[in-house]
Amino acid sequence: xxxxxxxxxxxxxxxxxxxxxxxxxxxxxxxxxxxxxxxxxxxxxxxxxxxxxxxxxxxxxxxxxxxxxxxxxxxxxxxxxxxxxxxxxxxxxxxxxxxxxxxxxxxxxxxxxxxxxxxxxxxxxxxxxxxxxxxxxxxxxxxxxxxxxxxxxxxxxxxxxxxxxxxxxxxxxxxxxxxxxxxxxxxxxxxxxxxxxxxxxxxxxxxxxxxxxxxxxxxxxxxxxxxxxxxxxxxxxxxxxxxxxxxxxxxxxxxxxxxxxxxxxxxxxxxxxxxxxxxxxxxxxxxxxxxxxxxxxxxxxxxxxxxxxxxxxxxxxxxxxxxxxxxxxxxxxxxxxxxxxxxxxxxxxxxxxxxxxxxxxxxxxxxxxxxxxxxxxxxxxxxxxxxxxxxxxxxxxxxxxxxxxxxxxxxxxxxxxxxxxxxxxxxxxxxxxxxxxxxxxxxxxxxxxxxxxxxxxxxxxxxxxxxxxxxxxxxxxxxxxxxxxxxxxxxxxxxxxxxxxxxxxxxxxxxxxxxxxxxxxxxxxxxxxxxxxxxxxxxxxxxxxxxxxxxxxxxxxxxxxxxxxxxxxxxxxxxxxxxxxxxxxxxxxxxxxxxxxxxxxxxxxxxxxxxxxxxxxxxxxxxxxxxxxxxxxxxxxxxxxxxxxxxxxxxxxxxxxxxxxxxxxxxxxxxxxxxxxxxxxxxxxxxxxxxxxxxxxxxxxxxxxxxxxxxxxxxxxxxxxxxxxxxxxxxxxxxxxxxxxxxxxxxxxxxxxxxxxxxxxxxxxxxxxxxxxxxxxxxxxxxxxxxxxxxxxxxxxxxxxxxxxxxxxxxxxxxxxxxxxxxxxxxxxxxxxxxxxxxxxxxxxxxxxxxxxxxxxxxxxxxxxxxxxxxxxxxxxxxxxxxxxxxxxxxxxxxxxxxxxxxxx
Numbered sequence: 027x028x029x030x031x032x033x034x035x036x037x038x039x040x041x042x043x044x045x046x047x048x049x050x051x052x053x054x055x056x057x058x059x060x061x062x063x064x065x066x067x068x069x070x071x072x073x074x075x076x077x078x079x080x081x082x083x084x085x086x087x088x089x090x091x092x093x094x095x096x097x098x099x100x101x102x103x104x105x106x107x108x109x110x111x112x113x114x115x116x117x118x119x120x121x122x123x124x125x126x127x128x129x130x131x132x133x134x135x136x137x138x139x140x141x142x143x144x145x146x147x148x149x150x151x152x153x154x155x156x157x158x159x160x161x162x163x164x165x166x167x168x169x170x171x172x173x174x175x176x177x178x179x180x181x182x183x184x185x186x187x188x189x190x191x192x193x194x195x196x197x198x199x200x201x202x203x204x205x206x207x208x209x210x211x212x213x214x215x216x217x218x219x220x221x222x223x224x225x226x227x228x229x230x231x232x233x234x235x236x237x238x239x240x241x242x243x244x245x246x247x248x249x250x251x252x253x254x255x256x257x258x259x260x261x262x263x264x265x266x267x268x269x270x271x272x273x274x275x276x277x278x279x280x281x282x283x284x285x286x287x288x289x290x291x292x293x294x295x296x297x298x299x300x301x302x303x304x305x306x307x308x309x310x311x312x313x314x315x316x317x318x319x320x321x322x323x324x325x326x327x328x329x330x331x332x333x334x335x336x337x338x339x340x341x342x343x344x345x346x347x348x349x350x351x352x353x354x355x356x357x358x359x360x361x362x363x364x365x366x367x368x369x370x371x372x373x374x375x376x377x378x379x380x381x382x383x384x385x386x387x388x389x390x391x392x393x394x395x396x397x398x399x400x401x402x403x404x405x406x407x408x409x410x411x412x413x414x415x416x417x418x419x420x421x422x423x424x425x426x427x428x429x430x431x432x433x434x435x436x437x438x439x440x441x442x443x444x445x446x447x448x449x450x451x452x453x454x455x456x457x458x459x460x461x462x463x464x465x466x467x468x469x470x471x472x473x474x475x476x477x478x479x480x481x482x483x484x485x486x487x488x489x490x491x492x493x494x495x496x497x498x499x500x501x502x503x504x505x506x507x508x509x510x511x512x513x514x515x516x517x518x519x520x521x522x523x524x525x526x527x528x529x530x531x532x533x534x535x536x537x538x539x540x541x542x543x544x545x546x547x548x549x550x551x552x553x554x555x556x557x558x559x560x561x562x563x564x565x566x567x568x569x570x571x572x573x574x575x576x577x578x579x580x581x582x583x584x585x586x587x588x589x590x591x592x593x594x595x596x597x598x599x600x601x602x603x604x605x606x607x608x609x610x611x612x613x614x615x616x617x618x619x620x621x622x623x624x625x626x627x628x629x630x631x632x633x634x635x636x637x638x639x640x641x642x643x644x645x646x647x648x649x650x651x652x653x654x655x656x657x658x659x660x661x662x663x664x665x666x667x668x669x670x671x672x673x674x675x676x677x678x679x680x681x682x683x684x685x686x687x688x689x690x691x692x693x694x695x696x697x698x699x700x701x702x703x704x705x706x707x708x709x710x711x712x713x714x715x716x717x718x719x720x721x722x723x724x725x726x727x728x729x730x731x732x733x734x735x736x737x738x739x740x741x742x743x744x745x746x747x748x749x750x751x752x753x754x755x756x757x758x759x760x761x762x763x764x765x766x767x768x769x770x771x772x773x774x775x776x777x778x779x780x781x782x783x784x785x786x787x788x789x790x791x792x793x794x795x796x797x798x799x800x801x802x803x804x805x806x807x808x809x810x811x812x813x814x815x816x817x818x819x820x821x822x823x824x825x826x827x828x829x830x831x832x833x834x835x836x837x838x839x840x841x842x843x844x845x846x847x848x849x850x851x852x853x854x855x856x857x858x859x860x861x862x863x864x865x866x867x868x869x870x871x872x873x874x875x876x877x878x879x880x881x882x883x884x885x886x887x888x889x890x891x892x893x894x895x896x897x898x899x900x901x902x903x904x905x906x907x908x909x910x911x912x913x914x915x916x917x918x919x920x921x922x923x924x925x926x927x928x929x930x931x
Contacts, residue, residue: 065091065136067099070167070198076174080107080149080157081204087144087162091136103160104128107149116140132162153177156205167198171206178209218248222318224326225353227360230303230382232334237261238360239297239316246322249290253283254319259312261301268295280319303336303382307608313342313378327357330367335385337611338366340668342378345369349674367668383608391913393423393460393501396472397534398911400496400508401897406486410434412479413897414497417472417534420460423501426475429455431495434481438895442473443556464559465616466589467596467609471559474552478895486513488925493918502913505534508906511899512923518904519922526906526919533909549896551582558590565620565660567597593617597663611666618664628657632679635686644690651683 069088074081089097102108104127113120115134120142123131132142150157153174170193171179181188181195182203188195221244229236237260243253257264257279266274266283270293274283283295297316303309318324329350330338350368357370369378397417404410412434418426428448430436439446442461449457458477463470477497496508508526512518522529558573571594577587595601596610597617635650658676665672906919 063092065089065095065097067164070164072169074171074204080147083146083148085144087142089136090139094137097136098133099162100129101132101162102130109147111145113144115142152204152206156203158203160201163200164198169195171204173206177206180205180207218250219246220321222321222324223356224316225357225360226314226316226328228330229362230332230336230338232336235301235303237299237314240356241295242356243293245290249288251285251288255281256317256319257281258315260314261299264299266295266297307384309382311380326371327353328369329361329365331361331363331365333363337383337608339381340367342369345371347670349671385608385612391502393420395501395503398503398506403511403897404513406513408485409482411897413895414477416475418475419470419472420463423460426458426460427455427500428458428477429498430479433483434479436477437480438478440476443553467592467605467613468589471586471589491922494921495918498916500913503911506908506911507531507534508919510904511901514901516923516925517902519924526908528905528907531907551577565617567594614664621661621664624657624661628654639686644686644693648686648690651679655679
């Protein structure tokens with residue numbers, strides 16, 4: 027039992043075999059021996075000394091080995107003229123071999139370590155050019171070179187500078203190049219290396235230039251204790267301040283600044299000055315110059331701004347115009363207000379100048395009436411209806427005071443084609459608020475002021491001689507023109523040349539339209555021109571030009587049209603060089619000041635485009651960028667020639683638009699690749715093709731059809747409308763309104779009294795119909811009726827003040843003097859008459875048709891209202907003309923007329 031247990035313990039485990047030792051050694055073989063490393067060069071020490079014709083080289087190499095072994099290596103590469111003077115391998119001479127290429131090879135046995143000592147001659151002149159040499163390298167080493175007096179060794183190893191510690195260069199590299207060079211000056215003796223940056227700001231005021239400059243020195247090497255500036259164009263009150271400034275001295279154009287302590291990194295100075303400018307309309311000053319002296323490199327930037335009425339136009343050859351937002355931080359914030367121009371230059375300061383243009387208004391009265399045109403109709407009973415049309419040029423007046431003649435009352439006032447709210451003064455005069463005349467390159471624009479008066483005096487005798495007093499104005503009048511219609515049947519006893527009577531008007535045609543003051547054509551021309559002025563004031567230059575073209579098509583031509591056209595030419599870049607430059611710039615600046623809404627719109631469109639781009643809606647983003655570019659093109663027209671801010675903004679938008687357009691095209695191409703020959707359909711929608719060269723984009727059919735066909739379909743309705751409009755009779759389009767009997771205007775329309783039927787059923791004479799016999803009585807109270815007037819804010823009149831409205835003898839004229847509806851369709855005159863007749867019947871009180879007032883009402887108490895009339899041209903017309911009436915001067919015309927003997931009815 028015990029034996030079995032012992033055998034179980036000593037028995038081999040499962041999976042093993044037992045063999046003899048000899049057999050095991052035969053199978054495994056002898057153990058491998060690790061090869062000892064070959065000898066290597068552990069250290070090298072070289073020294074060079076100049077001799078005649080070259081360099082003497084002494085070198086010591088320490089070669090080490092583990093155990094004993096042989097060493098062989100390239101001692102010197104082939105070099106013409108190089109020779110080995112001596113070489114020892116330990117205590118014995120070294121074994122050297124020179125191969126066919128001139129290379130020297132050394133070999134020897136190493137047991138532990140051995141030293142190789144070599145002396146050689148290397149040809150060359152290191153004072154002229156570097157001596158290159160390839161020799162046995164080492165793990166580490168030192169090189170010492172003795173240079174001639176005044177020179178220092180310049181050593182490069184393997185193409186790079188060697189590490190220098192004291193007088194030794196540390197390197198064991200194979201390739202070395204030695205040259206003797208002039209040693210660099212000590213750091214304390216070398217001049218400092220400084221880079222300067224100068225920002226200059228000039229603010230142009232009404233009486234002086236205010237300058238401010240920021241000069242920055244960045245010290246790259248060494249230190250500075252004093253700073254110098256070369257200046258020009260700075261005022262005598264120059265101030266120089268800074269954190270480390272002890273003081274400054276100004277010697278002519280040179281400014282020397284002493285620092286409290288030397289600076290080795292950065293120093294900043296601020297300069298302030300002012301200089302007076304002349305009071306002449308045009309003057310010129312030099313641009314200020316601030317140039318650091320003794321710097322390696324300098325940058326200069328200049329900004330211009332103005333806070334007065336003086337325009338500053340830079341003439342700066344050598345400068346570059348940039349956007350103010352692109353200037354670096356050291357050139358920002360140096361002007362007062364918004365910068366108008368930004369310039370930069372590199373290197374030395376370039377010369378330049380500023381042309382200062384001062385707007386000097388001509389001495390004159392605050393307001394001038396160019397033409398005072400009166401049209402007066404009289405009746406036998408002594409009543410008179412007066413339409414006074416004043417062409418006013420207002421520079422700085424707030425109102426025009428109109429004093430009606432005795433017996434006359436103002437019943438209507440309009441300023442610039444719009445209803446005015448005049449105030450009644452205690453002396454009986456009327457204070458009419460005025461607009462400010464629009465400035466143009468060639469002068470102020472005049473605007474119409476229309477005053478309607480109604481009055482009466484004694485009845486006319488058969489032979490009548492009387493003086494008719496005209497309204498008195500508190501402004502000078504250049505030309506007074508009066509057309510007086512005598513009572514029907516009367517003939518004037520005055521002829522041309524008698525007093526102020528003229529056969530035809532000879533003055534004032536430059537302001538009027540030549541269509542006859544008081545006629546429907548002139549009133550229509552006035553309205554169209556006022557629309558053009560309003561379009562100019564809201565910077566809608568295309569609409570303003572269209573209105574002026576429409577006026578020329580009507581045959582209207584006057585100084586106002588030419589003046590407004592000169593403004594449009596300035597904006598369009600078509601201005602003449604003979605025009606006043608200051609006025610051109612002033613007009614452009616005024617239009618730019620009104621474009622604030624466009625600036626905000628462009629910013630909003632840009633932000634919207636960026637948001638759509640971030641969402642991946644590239645088509646919508648491209649459309650927003652297009653709209654922003656369209657607004658930017660409009661704003662670019664308002665920039666002065668020296669300002670490029672808007673151009674830079676537009677260029678950045680155009681670049682972003684191109685990127686979005688390319689992305690949109692790529693996305694669309696990917697969709698087409700997934701669905702060949704198909705496009706996503708959307709009912710009633712159009713897709714913009716941004717691959718088209720057209721900036722506005724071409725229309726693509728939703729079903730993938732031809733773009734041109736889609737465009738034709740879009741334009742088709744417009745063409746049909748034009749063709750249909752062409753079929754309308756000519757007399758139904760833009761036809762002056764005719765008499766509408768028993769018509770009354772709608773509440774929203776404005777009424778004008780026209781030369782329609784008079785009381786008694788008599789029509790005015792025409793060119794084709796002989797004039798009928800006029801009635802002997804003419805009562806203007808039958809031409810007006812009285813309705814309550816709403817109280818106008820700020821007007822010193824009673825809230826129950828009546829307003830004059832037309833009765834049966836008036837004709838309704840739409841405000842635009844046309845017959846087109848708001849939708850563009852054309853309505854006939856009969857339809858208009860029917861509409862207003864129905865409105866009349868609806869609003870008339872019971873029994874109004876049978877009212878005896880139609881034949882003649884009692885004289886009403888009339889006050890100013892929103893009435894505009896065309897005086898009936900009945901009776902012989904007598905023309906009067908007077909030049910140059912001073913402010914407040916009374917003017918009365920002498921009337922001498924008689925009535926022929928005819929049978930009385």
